[in-house]
Amino acid sequence: MDAENTKPVTRIQREKHELILEAALDVFSQYGFRGSTIDQIADAAGMSKPNLLYYFKSKEDIHAPLxxxxxxxxxxxxxxxxxxxxxxxxxxxxxxxxxxxxxxxxxxxxxxxxxxxxxxxxxxxxxxxxxxxxxxxxxxxxxxxxxxxxxxxxxxxxxxxxxxxxxxxxxxxxxxxxxxxxxxxxxxxxxxxxxxxxxxxxxxxxxxxx
Amino acid sequence: MDAENTKPVTRIQREKHELILEAALDVFSQYGFRGSTIDQIADAAGMSKPNLLYYFKSKEDIHAPLxxxxxxxxxxxxxxxxxxxxxxxxxxxxxxxxxxxxxxxxxxxxxxxxxxxxxxxxxxxxxxxxxxxxxxxxxxxxxxxxxxxxxxxxxxxxxxxxxxxxxxxxxxxxxxxxxxxxxxxxxxxxxxxxxxxxxxxxxxxxxxxx
DNA sequence: CTGGAATTTTTCCAATCGGTCAAAAAATTT
DNA sequence: AAATTTTTTGACCGATTGGAAAAATTCCAG
Incomplete structure:
Protein backbone atom coordinates (compact mmCIF):
# COMPACT_ATOMS: atom_id res chain seq x y z
CA MET A 1 0.00 0.00 0.00
CA ASP A 2 2.71 2.45 1.01
CA ALA A 3 4.59 1.74 -2.18
CA GLU A 4 6.03 5.23 -2.33
CA ASN A 5 7.59 4.94 1.07
CA THR A 6 9.73 1.95 0.19
CA LYS A 7 13.13 3.12 1.35
CA PRO A 8 16.34 1.98 -0.31
CA VAL A 9 17.62 -1.24 1.13
CA THR A 10 20.73 -2.28 -0.73
CA ARG A 11 24.06 -0.49 -0.65
CA ILE A 12 23.78 0.52 -4.30
CA GLN A 13 20.31 1.90 -3.79
CA ARG A 14 21.43 4.07 -0.93
CA GLU A 15 24.40 5.39 -2.89
CA LYS A 16 22.54 6.06 -6.12
CA HIS A 17 19.59 7.64 -4.39
CA GLU A 18 21.92 10.13 -2.79
CA LEU A 19 23.87 10.63 -6.01
CA ILE A 20 20.72 11.39 -7.97
CA LEU A 21 19.31 13.78 -5.39
CA GLU A 22 22.64 15.60 -5.32
CA ALA A 23 22.64 15.96 -9.10
CA ALA A 24 18.97 16.91 -9.15
CA LEU A 25 19.61 19.66 -6.62
CA ASP A 26 22.20 21.12 -8.97
CA VAL A 27 19.84 21.11 -11.90
CA PHE A 28 16.52 22.00 -10.25
CA SER A 29 18.04 24.88 -8.30
CA GLN A 30 19.18 26.49 -11.53
CA TYR A 31 16.32 25.87 -13.92
CA GLY A 32 13.34 25.21 -11.71
CA PHE A 33 11.11 22.18 -12.06
CA ARG A 34 9.70 22.76 -15.52
CA GLY A 35 12.97 24.05 -16.90
CA SER A 36 14.90 20.96 -15.83
CA THR A 37 14.95 17.69 -17.73
CA ILE A 38 15.47 14.15 -16.53
CA ASP A 39 18.27 13.83 -19.07
CA GLN A 40 20.07 16.79 -17.53
CA ILE A 41 19.84 15.23 -14.09
CA ALA A 42 20.88 11.81 -15.37
CA ASP A 43 23.89 13.37 -17.09
CA ALA A 44 24.86 15.24 -13.93
CA ALA A 45 24.57 12.00 -12.00
CA GLY A 46 26.62 10.15 -14.59
CA MET A 47 24.00 7.63 -15.54
CA SER A 48 21.43 6.94 -18.24
CA LYS A 49 17.89 8.24 -18.06
CA PRO A 50 16.23 4.83 -17.81
CA ASN A 51 18.70 3.92 -15.11
CA LEU A 52 17.75 7.01 -13.16
CA LEU A 53 14.08 6.20 -13.62
CA TYR A 54 14.76 2.84 -12.04
CA TYR A 55 15.44 4.65 -8.78
CA PHE A 56 12.85 7.44 -9.06
CA LYS A 57 9.84 6.62 -11.11
CA SER A 58 9.12 10.18 -12.20
CA LYS A 59 10.50 13.71 -12.31
CA GLU A 60 8.11 14.69 -9.53
CA ASP A 61 9.45 11.89 -7.37
CA ILE A 62 12.94 13.35 -7.53
CA HIS A 63 11.77 16.88 -6.88
CA ALA A 64 9.42 16.24 -4.00
CA PRO A 65 11.90 14.77 -1.48
CA LEU A 66 14.30 17.63 -2.16
CA MET B 1 21.47 44.89 -42.34
CA ASP B 2 19.73 45.92 -39.09
CA ALA B 3 16.96 43.45 -39.73
CA GLU B 4 16.39 42.79 -36.05
CA ASN B 5 15.82 46.42 -35.26
CA THR B 6 12.83 46.81 -37.56
CA LYS B 7 10.29 48.38 -35.23
CA PRO B 8 6.58 47.75 -35.58
CA VAL B 9 5.00 50.09 -38.05
CA THR B 10 1.34 49.24 -38.42
CA ARG B 11 -1.34 49.66 -35.79
CA ILE B 12 -1.84 45.92 -35.49
CA GLN B 13 1.86 45.32 -35.07
CA ARG B 14 2.11 47.79 -32.23
CA GLU B 15 -0.89 46.29 -30.48
CA LYS B 16 0.14 42.67 -30.89
CA HIS B 17 3.73 43.33 -29.94
CA GLU B 18 2.53 44.79 -26.67
CA LEU B 19 -0.04 42.04 -26.18
CA ILE B 20 2.57 39.34 -26.65
CA LEU B 21 5.13 40.95 -24.36
CA GLU B 22 2.46 41.32 -21.71
CA ALA B 23 1.52 37.65 -21.97
CA ALA B 24 5.17 36.60 -22.08
CA LEU B 25 5.87 38.54 -18.91
CA ASP B 26 3.16 36.56 -17.17
CA VAL B 27 4.60 33.25 -18.29
CA PHE B 28 8.33 33.90 -18.10
CA SER B 29 8.08 35.48 -14.65
CA GLN B 30 6.53 32.29 -13.32
CA TYR B 31 8.43 29.54 -15.06
CA GLY B 32 11.67 31.14 -16.18
CA PHE B 33 12.98 30.98 -19.71
CA ARG B 34 13.49 27.26 -20.07
CA GLY B 35 10.36 26.37 -18.17
CA SER B 36 8.15 28.48 -20.41
CA THR B 37 6.84 27.40 -23.80
CA ILE B 38 5.86 29.43 -26.81
CA ASP B 39 2.50 27.68 -26.77
CA GLN B 40 1.89 28.89 -23.22
CA ILE B 41 2.66 32.45 -24.21
CA ALA B 42 0.56 32.21 -27.36
CA ASP B 43 -2.36 30.88 -25.32
CA ALA B 44 -1.99 33.67 -22.78
CA ALA B 45 -1.95 36.18 -25.62
CA GLY B 46 -4.99 34.56 -27.22
CA MET B 47 -3.36 33.68 -30.50
CA SER B 48 -1.86 30.72 -32.30
CA LYS B 49 1.81 29.83 -32.01
CA PRO B 50 2.62 30.49 -35.68
CA ASN B 51 0.83 33.80 -35.41
CA LEU B 52 2.95 34.75 -32.41
CA LEU B 53 6.08 33.71 -34.28
CA TYR B 54 5.08 36.08 -37.05
CA TYR B 55 5.75 38.94 -34.62
CA PHE B 56 8.73 37.50 -32.76
CA LYS B 57 10.83 35.07 -34.67
CA SER B 58 12.05 33.10 -31.66
CA LYS B 59 11.53 32.51 -27.96
CA GLU B 60 14.73 34.43 -27.26
CA ASP B 61 13.42 37.38 -29.20
CA ILE B 62 10.43 37.64 -26.87
CA HIS B 63 12.51 37.24 -23.74
CA ALA B 64 15.34 39.61 -24.54
CA PRO B 65 13.35 42.85 -24.86
CA LEU B 66 11.56 42.09 -21.59
C1' DC C 1 30.52 -21.04 -8.75
C1' DT C 2 25.86 -20.81 -9.58
C1' DG C 3 20.99 -19.29 -9.38
C1' DG C 4 18.07 -15.64 -8.45
C1' DA C 5 17.69 -10.93 -7.52
C1' DA C 6 19.22 -6.34 -8.41
C1' DT C 7 20.91 -3.20 -11.71
C1' DT C 8 21.89 -1.30 -16.25
C1' DT C 9 21.41 -0.81 -21.15
C1' DT C 10 19.00 -0.85 -25.52
C1' DT C 11 15.14 0.10 -27.89
C1' DC C 12 11.16 2.29 -28.25
C1' DC C 13 6.91 5.41 -27.67
C1' DA C 14 3.52 9.15 -27.66
C1' DA C 15 3.48 13.89 -26.48
C1' DT C 16 5.45 18.22 -26.64
C1' DC C 17 9.08 21.28 -27.95
C1' DG C 18 10.74 25.39 -31.03
C1' DG C 19 10.08 26.62 -35.46
C1' DT C 20 8.86 26.59 -40.90
C1' DC C 21 5.97 27.08 -44.88
C1' DA C 22 2.43 27.84 -48.05
C1' DA C 23 -2.04 29.01 -48.50
C1' DA C 24 -6.10 31.47 -46.76
C1' DA C 25 -8.08 35.52 -44.89
C1' DA C 26 -8.07 40.42 -43.50
C1' DA C 27 -6.72 44.82 -43.82
C1' DT C 28 -5.03 48.56 -46.45
C1' DT C 29 -3.93 51.16 -50.48
C1' DT C 30 -4.93 52.55 -55.06
C1' DA D 1 -13.80 47.39 -56.26
C1' DA D 2 -9.31 45.77 -57.67
C1' DA D 3 -4.68 45.25 -56.39
C1' DT D 4 -1.52 44.78 -52.88
C1' DT D 5 0.16 44.20 -48.53
C1' DT D 6 -0.33 42.48 -43.89
C1' DT D 7 -2.05 39.10 -40.83
C1' DT D 8 -3.72 34.51 -39.59
C1' DT D 9 -4.24 29.67 -40.09
C1' DG D 10 -3.34 24.71 -40.63
C1' DA D 11 -0.42 21.31 -41.72
C1' DC D 12 3.89 19.86 -40.86
C1' DC D 13 9.08 19.06 -39.38
C1' DG D 14 12.97 17.28 -36.73
C1' DA D 15 14.48 17.37 -31.99
C1' DT D 16 13.54 16.73 -27.30
C1' DT D 17 10.54 15.58 -23.65
C1' DG D 18 8.92 12.16 -19.79
C1' DG D 19 8.55 7.56 -19.47
C1' DA D 20 7.72 2.08 -20.53
C1' DA D 21 9.36 -2.54 -21.68
C1' DA D 22 12.37 -6.00 -22.01
C1' DA D 23 16.68 -7.79 -22.72
C1' DA D 24 21.36 -7.87 -21.02
C1' DT D 25 24.36 -7.53 -17.40
C1' DT D 26 26.15 -7.31 -12.69
C1' DC D 27 25.82 -8.44 -7.98
C1' DC D 28 25.61 -11.33 -4.13
C1' DA D 29 24.01 -15.10 -1.04
C1' DG D 30 24.16 -19.99 -0.51
Missing part, protein backbone atom coordinates in the same frame (compact mmCIF):
# COMPACT_ATOMS: atom_id res chain seq x y z
CA UNK A 67 11.65 20.18 -1.28
CA UNK A 68 10.47 18.27 1.74
CA UNK A 69 13.99 18.03 3.09
CA UNK A 70 14.61 21.73 2.61
CA UNK A 71 11.77 23.49 4.36
CA UNK A 72 12.67 21.63 7.52
CA UNK A 73 16.36 22.51 7.33
CA UNK A 74 15.51 26.03 6.38
CA UNK A 75 13.35 26.74 9.38
CA UNK A 76 15.60 25.12 11.95
CA UNK A 77 17.40 28.38 12.82
CA UNK A 78 14.06 30.06 13.47
CA UNK A 79 12.97 27.14 15.65
CA UNK A 80 16.12 27.66 17.67
CA UNK A 81 15.10 31.21 18.56
CA UNK A 82 14.89 30.95 22.32
CA UNK A 83 12.35 33.01 24.22
CA UNK A 84 14.46 32.66 27.35
CA UNK A 85 17.58 34.12 25.75
CA UNK A 86 18.56 37.77 25.46
CA UNK A 87 16.56 39.31 22.60
CA UNK A 88 19.29 41.06 20.64
CA UNK A 89 21.88 38.27 20.84
CA UNK A 90 19.15 35.76 19.99
CA UNK A 91 18.20 37.66 16.86
CA UNK A 92 21.82 38.29 16.03
CA UNK A 93 22.63 34.61 16.13
CA UNK A 94 19.50 33.82 14.14
CA UNK A 95 20.68 36.18 11.43
CA UNK A 96 24.16 34.71 11.50
CA UNK A 97 22.87 31.17 11.21
CA UNK A 98 20.62 32.05 8.32
CA UNK A 99 23.51 33.76 6.58
CA UNK A 100 25.68 30.71 7.10
CA UNK A 101 23.01 28.58 5.48
CA UNK A 102 23.05 30.85 2.44
CA UNK A 103 26.81 30.43 2.31
CA UNK A 104 26.84 26.68 2.84
CA UNK A 105 23.65 25.63 1.06
CA UNK A 106 23.11 28.07 -1.78
CA UNK A 107 21.52 25.48 -4.03
CA UNK A 108 18.90 24.65 -1.44
CA UNK A 109 18.11 28.34 -1.14
CA UNK A 110 17.73 28.69 -4.88
CA UNK A 111 15.54 25.62 -5.16
CA UNK A 112 13.28 27.13 -2.54
CA UNK A 113 13.27 30.49 -4.31
CA UNK A 114 12.39 28.84 -7.61
CA UNK A 115 9.44 27.17 -5.95
CA UNK A 116 8.23 30.47 -4.47
CA UNK A 117 8.51 32.26 -7.80
CA UNK A 118 6.26 29.66 -9.36
CA UNK A 119 3.70 30.26 -6.64
CA UNK A 120 4.62 27.20 -4.59
CA UNK A 121 2.26 24.72 -6.26
CA UNK A 122 1.49 21.72 -4.08
CA UNK A 123 3.41 23.37 -1.32
CA UNK A 124 1.16 26.19 -0.25
CA UNK A 125 -0.63 23.97 2.26
CA UNK A 126 2.63 23.61 4.20
CA UNK A 127 3.10 27.36 3.99
CA UNK A 128 -0.31 28.00 5.50
CA UNK A 129 0.12 25.47 8.30
CA UNK A 130 3.62 24.51 9.41
CA UNK A 131 5.33 27.71 8.30
CA UNK A 132 2.59 30.07 9.43
CA UNK A 133 2.32 28.36 12.81
CA UNK A 134 6.04 28.60 13.43
CA UNK A 135 6.20 32.25 12.42
CA UNK A 136 3.15 33.03 14.54
CA UNK A 137 4.78 31.38 17.53
CA UNK A 138 8.08 33.19 17.11
CA UNK A 139 6.36 36.47 16.34
CA UNK A 140 4.66 36.20 19.71
CA UNK A 141 8.03 35.66 21.37
CA UNK A 142 9.41 38.75 19.68
CA UNK A 143 6.33 40.77 20.56
CA UNK A 144 6.73 39.75 24.17
CA UNK A 145 10.29 41.10 24.09
CA UNK A 146 8.94 44.35 22.69
CA UNK A 147 6.29 44.60 25.37
CA UNK A 148 9.06 44.20 27.94
CA UNK A 149 10.96 47.06 26.32
CA UNK A 150 13.96 44.84 25.62
CA UNK A 151 13.73 45.46 21.91
CA UNK A 152 12.40 48.28 19.74
CA UNK A 153 8.73 48.07 18.85
CA UNK A 154 8.16 46.96 15.26
CA UNK A 155 6.20 44.50 13.16
CA UNK A 156 7.60 41.13 14.21
CA UNK A 157 6.52 39.32 11.05
CA UNK A 158 8.06 41.87 8.75
CA UNK A 159 11.19 41.67 10.87
CA UNK A 160 11.35 37.97 10.13
CA UNK A 161 10.74 38.66 6.44
CA UNK A 162 13.59 41.13 6.36
CA UNK A 163 15.94 38.61 7.94
CA UNK A 164 14.94 35.99 5.40
CA UNK A 165 15.29 38.44 2.54
CA UNK A 166 18.65 39.91 3.44
CA UNK A 167 20.32 36.60 4.19
CA UNK A 168 18.90 34.55 1.33
CA UNK A 169 19.80 37.32 -1.07
CA UNK A 170 23.43 36.25 -0.88
CA UNK A 171 22.55 32.79 -2.16
CA UNK A 172 19.77 33.58 -4.62
CA UNK A 173 21.38 36.66 -6.18
CA UNK A 174 24.94 35.42 -5.80
CA UNK A 175 25.77 36.29 -9.40
CA UNK A 176 24.66 39.86 -8.92
CA UNK A 177 26.44 40.24 -5.60
CA UNK A 178 29.70 38.97 -7.08
CA UNK A 179 29.36 41.20 -10.13
CA UNK A 180 28.77 44.31 -8.06
CA UNK A 181 31.51 43.62 -5.54
CA UNK A 182 33.98 42.69 -8.27
CA UNK A 183 37.05 40.64 -7.67
CA UNK A 184 39.24 43.59 -6.71
CA UNK A 185 37.09 44.09 -3.63
CA UNK A 186 37.79 40.55 -2.51
CA UNK A 187 34.49 38.84 -3.19
CA UNK A 188 35.57 36.04 -0.92
CA UNK A 189 35.03 38.10 2.19
CA UNK A 190 31.50 38.98 1.17
CA UNK A 191 29.89 36.76 3.79
CA UNK A 192 31.96 38.22 6.61
CA UNK A 193 31.23 41.71 5.31
CA UNK A 194 27.56 40.86 5.08
CA UNK A 195 27.55 39.50 8.63
CA UNK A 196 29.09 42.68 9.96
CA UNK A 197 26.73 44.88 7.99
CA UNK A 198 23.60 42.98 8.97
CA UNK A 199 24.63 43.06 12.61
CA UNK A 200 24.74 46.80 12.47
CA UNK A 201 21.65 47.23 10.37
CA UNK A 202 19.46 45.20 12.65
CA UNK A 203 21.00 46.56 15.82
CA UNK A 204 21.24 50.25 15.09
CA UNK A 205 20.08 51.04 11.58
CA UNK A 206 21.60 54.00 9.83
CA UNK A 207 21.16 56.75 12.36
CA UNK A 208 24.63 58.07 13.18
CA UNK A 209 25.76 57.94 16.77
CA UNK A 210 26.53 61.57 17.49
CA UNK B 67 14.87 41.78 -19.78
CA UNK B 68 16.36 44.82 -21.43
CA UNK B 69 13.37 46.92 -20.47
CA UNK B 70 13.51 45.79 -16.87
CA UNK B 71 17.04 46.43 -15.71
CA UNK B 72 16.65 50.04 -16.71
CA UNK B 73 13.34 50.49 -14.91
CA UNK B 74 14.66 48.61 -11.95
CA UNK B 75 17.67 50.83 -11.41
CA UNK B 76 15.89 54.12 -11.92
CA UNK B 77 15.18 54.64 -8.22
CA UNK B 78 18.87 54.14 -7.42
CA UNK B 79 19.83 56.60 -10.15
CA UNK B 80 17.55 59.12 -8.51
CA UNK B 81 19.53 58.94 -5.26
CA UNK B 82 20.70 62.53 -4.98
CA UNK B 83 24.04 63.31 -3.42
CA UNK B 84 22.86 66.83 -2.68
CA UNK B 85 19.84 65.71 -0.71
CA UNK B 86 19.64 64.84 2.98
CA UNK B 87 21.08 61.33 3.46
CA UNK B 88 18.37 59.71 5.56
CA UNK B 89 15.40 61.11 3.62
CA UNK B 90 17.15 60.22 0.37
CA UNK B 91 17.61 56.61 1.45
CA UNK B 92 14.13 56.49 2.89
CA UNK B 93 12.58 57.59 -0.36
CA UNK B 94 14.79 55.16 -2.28
CA UNK B 95 13.46 52.34 -0.14
CA UNK B 96 9.91 53.52 -0.57
CA UNK B 97 10.23 53.75 -4.33
CA UNK B 98 11.76 50.27 -4.56
CA UNK B 99 8.96 48.90 -2.41
CA UNK B 100 6.39 50.53 -4.64
CA UNK B 101 7.97 48.87 -7.64
CA UNK B 102 7.60 45.49 -5.96
CA UNK B 103 3.96 46.29 -5.34
CA UNK B 104 3.23 47.65 -8.82
CA UNK B 105 5.50 45.46 -10.96
CA UNK B 106 5.80 42.09 -9.22
CA UNK B 107 6.08 40.17 -12.48
CA UNK B 108 9.05 42.23 -13.57
CA UNK B 109 10.70 41.54 -10.23
CA UNK B 110 10.13 37.82 -10.60
CA UNK B 111 11.41 37.75 -14.14
CA UNK B 112 14.58 39.39 -12.92
CA UNK B 113 14.85 36.97 -10.00
CA UNK B 114 14.41 34.02 -12.33
CA UNK B 115 17.25 35.30 -14.44
CA UNK B 116 19.52 35.71 -11.43
CA UNK B 117 18.76 32.21 -10.18
CA UNK B 118 19.86 30.81 -13.50
CA UNK B 119 23.15 32.68 -13.19
CA UNK B 120 22.12 35.51 -15.53
CA UNK B 121 23.37 33.94 -18.78
CA UNK B 122 24.02 36.49 -21.49
CA UNK B 123 23.33 39.18 -18.99
CA UNK B 124 26.35 39.07 -16.74
CA UNK B 125 28.20 41.57 -18.94
CA UNK B 126 25.60 44.19 -18.09
CA UNK B 127 25.95 43.28 -14.43
CA UNK B 128 29.70 43.80 -14.53
CA UNK B 129 29.50 47.11 -16.37
CA UNK B 130 26.31 49.17 -16.15
CA UNK B 131 25.11 47.78 -12.85
CA UNK B 132 28.49 47.73 -11.14
CA UNK B 133 29.30 51.25 -12.33
CA UNK B 134 26.04 52.62 -11.00
CA UNK B 135 26.43 50.89 -7.64
CA UNK B 136 30.04 52.05 -7.40
CA UNK B 137 28.95 55.62 -8.05
CA UNK B 138 26.14 55.56 -5.52
CA UNK B 139 28.28 53.71 -2.98
CA UNK B 140 30.72 56.60 -3.19
CA UNK B 141 27.90 59.05 -2.53
CA UNK B 142 26.83 57.08 0.54
CA UNK B 143 30.42 56.78 1.75
CA UNK B 144 30.80 60.52 1.45
CA UNK B 145 27.75 60.93 3.67
CA UNK B 146 29.36 58.60 6.17
CA UNK B 147 32.62 60.49 6.12
CA UNK B 148 30.65 63.64 6.89
CA UNK B 149 29.07 61.90 9.86
CA UNK B 150 25.58 62.39 8.46
CA UNK B 151 24.91 58.68 8.42
CA UNK B 152 26.19 55.70 10.39
CA UNK B 153 29.31 54.08 9.07
CA UNK B 154 28.63 50.79 7.29
CA UNK B 155 29.36 48.90 4.11
CA UNK B 156 27.57 50.95 1.45
CA UNK B 157 27.33 48.11 -1.05
CA UNK B 158 25.81 45.70 1.42
CA UNK B 159 23.44 48.46 2.43
CA UNK B 160 22.25 48.62 -1.16
CA UNK B 161 21.97 44.82 -1.27
CA UNK B 162 19.83 44.84 1.86
CA UNK B 163 17.50 47.42 0.35
CA UNK B 164 17.15 45.38 -2.82
CA UNK B 165 16.60 42.19 -0.86
CA UNK B 166 14.02 43.47 1.61
CA UNK B 167 11.94 45.29 -0.96
CA UNK B 168 12.02 42.70 -3.75
CA UNK B 169 11.15 40.00 -1.25
CA UNK B 170 7.55 41.23 -1.23
CA UNK B 171 7.26 40.59 -4.96
CA UNK B 172 9.38 37.46 -5.35
CA UNK B 173 8.13 35.64 -2.25
CA UNK B 174 4.63 37.08 -2.40
CA UNK B 175 3.06 33.66 -1.90
CA UNK B 176 5.03 33.06 1.26
CA UNK B 177 4.36 36.54 2.63
CA UNK B 178 0.63 36.15 2.08
CA UNK B 179 0.61 32.68 3.62
CA UNK B 180 2.43 33.83 6.74
CA UNK B 181 0.39 36.97 7.24
CA UNK B 182 -2.86 35.15 6.58
CA UNK B 183 -6.05 36.85 5.58
CA UNK B 184 -7.18 37.57 9.10
CA UNK B 185 -4.23 39.93 9.51
CA UNK B 186 -5.37 41.92 6.50
CA UNK B 187 -2.84 40.92 3.88
CA UNK B 188 -3.88 43.92 1.86
CA UNK B 189 -2.04 46.30 4.14
CA UNK B 190 1.17 44.37 3.83
CA UNK B 191 2.90 47.00 1.71
CA UNK B 192 2.03 49.80 4.09
CA UNK B 193 3.15 47.65 7.01
CA UNK B 194 6.35 46.81 5.19
CA UNK B 195 7.02 50.46 4.44
CA UNK B 196 6.63 51.37 8.10
CA UNK B 197 8.80 48.51 9.24
CA UNK B 198 11.57 49.15 6.73
CA UNK B 199 11.61 52.80 7.66
CA UNK B 200 12.31 51.89 11.22
CA UNK B 201 14.73 49.10 10.46
CA UNK B 202 16.96 51.23 8.29
CA UNK B 203 16.67 54.29 10.49
CA UNK B 204 17.06 52.83 13.96
CA UNK B 205 17.39 49.07 13.82
CA UNK B 206 16.15 47.09 16.78
CA UNK B 207 17.87 48.81 19.67
CA UNK B 208 15.13 50.04 21.99
CA UNK B 209 14.98 53.72 22.72
CA UNK B 210 15.30 53.83 26.46
Missing amino acids: LARILDTWLEPLRALDQNGDPLPELQSYIRRKLEMSRDFPRESRLFANEMLRGAPGFSDVLHTDLKDLVDEKARVIEKWMAQGRIARCDARHLIFSIWATTQHYADFDIQVRAVLGKERGGETRFEDAARFLDQLFLHGLTPKK | LARILDTWLEPLRALDQNGDPLPELQSYIRRKLEMSRDFPRESRLFANEMLRGAPGFSDVLHTDLKDLVDEKARVIEKWMAQGRIARCDARHLIFSIWATTQHYADFDIQVRAVLGKERGGETRFEDAARFLDQLFLHGLTPKK
